Amino acid sequence: MTVDVHELQQAAATRDAADPLREYRSLFHGADDPASDVVSYLDGNSLGRPTIAATEAITAAVAQWSGRLIRGWDEQWMELPLTIGDRIGSVVLGAAAGQTTVGDSTTVLLYKLARGALAMRPGRTEIVLDTDNFPTDRYVLEGVANELGLDLRWITVDPASGVELDAAREAITERTALVVLSHVAYRSGYLADAEAITRVAHDAGALVLWDLCHSVGSVPIELDSWNVDFAVGCTYKYLNGGPGSPAFAYVAAEHLDVFRQPIQGWMGRRDPFEMGPGYVPAEGIRRVVSGTPAILGMVAMQSTIDLIERAGIGAVREKSVLLTEYLIDLTGELLPGVRIASPVGAERRGGHITLDHPAFRDVTQRLWARGVIPDFRAPQGLRLGPSPLSTSFAEALVGVRAIAEELGR
Ligand SMILES: Cc1ncc(COP(=O)(O)O)c(C=O)c1O
Numbered sequence: 001m002t003v004d005v006h007e008l009q010q011a012a013a014t015r016d017a018a019d020p021l022r023e024y025r026s027l028f029h030g031a032d033d034p035a036s037d038v039v040s041y042l043d044g045n046s047l048g049r050p051t052i053a054a055t056e057a058i059t060a061a062v063a064q065w066s067g068r069l070i071r072g073w074d075e076q077w078m079e080l081p082l083t084i085g086d087r088i089g090s091v092v093l094g095a096a097a098g099q100t101t102v103g104d105s106t107t108v109l110l111y112k113l114a115r116g117a118l119a120m121r122p123g124r125t126e127i128v129l130d131t132d133n134f135p136t137d138r139y140v141l142e143g144v145a146n147e148l149g150l151d152l153r154w155i156t157v158d159p160a161s162g163v164e165l166d167a168a169r170e171a172i173t174e175r176t177a178l179v180v181l182s183h184v185a186y187r188s189g190y191l192a193d194a195e196a197i198t199r200v201a202h203d204a205g206a207l208v209l210w211d212l213c214h215s216v217g218s219v220p221i222e223l224d225s226w227n228v229d230f231a232v233g234c235t236y237k238y239l240n241g242g243p244g245s246p247a248f249a250y251v252a253a254e255h256l257d258v259f260r261q262p263i264q265g266w267m268g269r270r271d272p273f274e275m276g277p278g279y280v281p282a283e284g285i286r287r288v289v290s291g292t293p294a295i296l297g298m299v300a301m302q303s304t305i306d307l308i309e310r311a312g313i314g315a316v317r318e319k320s321v322l323l324t325e326y327l328i329d330l331t332g333e334l335l336p337g338v339r340i341a342s343p344v345g346a347e348r349r350g351g352h353i354t355l356d357h358p359a360f361r362d363v364t365q366r367l368w369a370r371g372v373i374p375d376f377r378a379p380q381g382l383r384l385g386p387s388p389l390s391t392s393f394a395e396a397l398v399g400v401r402a403i404a405e406e407l408g409r
């Protein structure tokens with residue numbers, strides 16, 4: 001196949017020049033760094049790049065630790081999970097203050113919120129989830145269902161798509177206690193209609209718990225106005241919190257008085273330093289906390305929250321759509337024989353796409369060796385996850401051209 005590489009590069013440069021968010025790229029480590037061995041990073045939805053401001057924030061946090069020592073807890077750290085939670089709530093979740101906290105992994109928060117939610121629907125017997133939800137969601141709910149003697153009702157989805165409204169409508173009944181779905185599917189990138197599915201669940205008297213790992217920081221979210229009950233999400237993807245940075249949990253204000261989670265640690269107790277007998281949940285969202293929060297782990301994400309606030313989540317989404325659209329177009333042009341295993345229409349597509357080809361397991365290894373970093377998802381998916389604030393169109397082109405070369409196109 002003959003493609004004019006120069007023309008492609010020119011077109012990518014034109015897109016970059018017209019990108020209103022182009023200046024943000026230089027605020028990240030590694031982007032356009034000649035010393036880096038990475039020439040195309042397309043895995044921002046597994047682990048976002050570090051911001052330069054994060055280095056400063058971590059250094060400052062260590063200085064605070066060193067200078068303030070144990071006093072740091074009273075002065076700032078006890079509040080930090082809730083302070084950052086409120087920032088996440090206001091900038092990327094559409095959540096008023098007092099409903100979001102940061103701590104634990106997404107996996108652990110899924111467990112805590114699912115158990116708490118199920119206790120609010122006694123007598124109901126089913127948890128609704130889908131067959132292509134992220135493994136940890138499926139495994140956690142399998143465990144919870146076993147513990148409580150509940151049934152799982154699986155919505156079977158095409159891995160190239162996701163949970164459509166009609167399928168949700170069919171699965172959710174008066175037996176449903178809780179619906180647990182991903183807003184953006186980890187494999188296909190399918191963007192579920194969270195507002196409409198939440199309404200369907202509520203009409204049936206059920207509660208919803210959304211996994212926002214792949215949407216937070218890339219797709220606009222309006223938890224309060226969608227009337228969502230519960231949500232969790234990762235902070236190490238589009239919020240650039242760093243490897244293993246703690247997740248966030250959202251509990252709608254209307255549930256906070258009755259919500260009880262199962263890991264009754266002292267840090268979620270009313271007045272923990274009273275060290276008194278018996279667990280009494282703290283007021284408000286603090287009751288989601290169990291043990292001592294990972295303060296150093298939650299420092300880095302703050303700079304990306306600031307950047308998203310400055311850019312506006314609407315502009316972030318616009319760039320994200322243009323990037324995935326560009327990747328889809330390049331696939332058509334440069335990768336004949338490769339199937340797009342993601343929604344083609346932007347209204348149902350999140351921030352990443354997956355391509356499908358039998359050679360991709362081997363191809364991924366060769367790409368990583370040459371500094372082109374997408375992700376492989378079994379059985380034969382190559383997942384491309386650009387980050388709107390740090391990925392350029394030129395970088396995306398370098399990636400797709402390398403895939404074409406490795407496929408011998
Ligand atoms: C949709 C989704 N849920 C949950 C997780 C898991 O979160 P963790 O391993 O941080 O608990 C991930 C990614 O790891 C994910 O993509």
Ligand SMILES: Nc1ccccc1C(=O)C[C@H](N)C(=O)O
Nearest residue numbers: 045046047134186187213244375
């Ligand atoms: N936390 C990780 C640690 C190691 C490797 C990948 C991850 C991911 O986050 C994967 C991501 N959740 C996914 O959607 O595939």
